[in-house]
Amino acid sequence: MTDGIRVEQVTKRYGQQVLFADIDLHVQDGEFLVIVGPSGCGKSTLMRIVAGIEPVSSGRVTVGGRDVTHAHPGDRGIGMVFQDYALYPHLSVEGNLAFGLRAHRVPKDVIRQRIADTGEALGLTDQLKKRPGQLSGGQRQRVALGRAMIREPAAYLMDEPLSNLDAALRVQMRAELIEFHRRTRGTVLYVTHDQVEAMTMGDRVAVLNEGEFAQIGTPSEIYERPATVFVATFLGSPRMNLLDATAHPYEDEVELTSGELKWRLPRKGLPADLPESVRIGFRPESVHARVDDGTPACPLAATVSYRENLGNESILHLRDSTGRPIVARLPPRTGPRDGEHATFQVPLTDLHLFGPDGRACWHGIELAADGQPLPWSA
Template sequence: MGSITLEHVNKSFGTHAVIPDISLDIKDGEFIVFVGPSGCGKSTLLRLIAGLEDTTSGVIKLDGKDMTDAAPAHRQLSMVFQSYALYPHMTVYGNIAFPLKMANQPKDVIDKKVKDAARVLNLTDYLERKPRNLSGGQRQRVAIGRAIVRQPKAFLFDEPLSNLDAALRVNMRLEITELHQQLKTTMIYVTHDQVEAMTMADKIVVLNAGRVEQFGSPLELYRSPANRFVAGFIGSPKMNFVDGAEAAKYNAHSIGVRPEHFTISRTSMPGSWKGTIGVAEQLGSDTFLHVHVDSFGLMTIRTQGEQEFHHGETVYLVPDATRIYRFDKDAQSLK
């Protein structure tokens, strides 16, 4: 079992509340992603769960048992950090086996667990290598292997892919997702990358200034954002926002339209917004157009790939009336 419950958890440094008040219920076996901008408190929240930081107030329960004041070693959680933190003088086998040796496990048990973990992570052929002879992705898998052999109730990942290049990030993202499907163990993953959050998570916790803005599945957050912050943070490219008289037409303080929810044309259409293309990013499968719209400012439009739009062209945009998001003066979503 690996359920984790937070009840009114608060963390303050002096008079500054980093985590003002958070309550969450994470079920056994779920893959949860904490996402938000830098400084929003996501790593601090993960460290509170791990026991690496003390709570100021509130309760943290693991499988229903109060572990708020328990030492990290007693929580049966394994943490994988941004830094691999491997011992350079040890082989891959030695690095993965290290926590088991520290726990005085029998040699035959250690050998079986290390080889089982290596098989799951495709490291069997690298067990005798030193970390300096591994790629970044392989080193990260070794760090994950060291966590796996402890057979924890939950894995905690603190931005584990941020040191990798773009291609390796994609590969490791898939590997960690597949690992979760194999192990069926609770995982909490911290990232500032909302694409990682959307592609990996069963549920996402969107954090802003230490507060939970919304907690739900990726598609729930995409389709029904609770407020303008979530609407702007979830989705890539980000949502376009319009205030003023245009928003008032929809009985809202502001409206939002995702880049993919526009019709674009070179000829004027009823209800269209006239604009001029600034930059056209032609990616093959998609084309992203950055359009300077009269009165509204810069807007991002996503259209089909291989479109022959160019800098300086005049275009007309029509938002899909059924996909317009409305927000009140407090930036909360209107139904």
């Protein structure tokens, strides 16, 4: 077994601009790691650094345990699939697949066999004689993947490989890539803008922002226990609701006041050094018309500005009693109508608290070992 991909203490500068400083990332052998982050944060630059198309300002890159920091792109054991595919338009599918192997003087019969195998694996057997211009978007995308696979690389780099496809094809290719990864257990470093790709494809997700990784974790860790306000609001659509609040400790409770809201939380389980000034976060799906399973919940009085009925769910745009916008996601055809006033419920288990520095200080109230909510008084 090899060692996947390691980025160690890598810094990248363009002139005076420091894109990132001393960042570390380890994509484990066989792991599918997804990088997300706002436009311009340096995702593609990091990919190009690992690929060897862009030099590091300082630091080290290893692939399969081998230091490749100064190795030629073709000698890094990496297969690349990028957004624009970069297929050779004048070569057939076969020619595109064979190109890298020919450049490396792989014997002809080996090339022929690998083209047949790769074509078969990707459902391209009938397309081998065509040129890229004669293929559909999904087929072109598969040729780009095939061209990376055929070299039998130690690791793959994929930079928004599905972003040029229409929605239906993207769903299909996403499933194919997941299946490809399950089958081959290759090491994959994958960049996307797509929330669903990030949540469904990655064994882990790394959130890059302002020159550092804000959080690296499994999709559910990132979603359920976001480390910062940035991570909390970057993943999830509609984004997490945030309310500025003040925390007042009482004997065995903490009262959070925000606008006209007064929410009481059991002190047990809250950090002892909870700051006085906090931000309360809760996702749209945590705002319920009512909670009937006995989970303790905070009341939220609000008026419906307007509803978006999406068929499989309804998004309610609310204003609380002080006029602050709040978004709720409810099952279809449920909850109050446009203009109606109602008291919604936000379960304590679903609250997040962030400190003034933007770091999370608490996620959700714990339930007791028997699954019952801990004692709580309104």
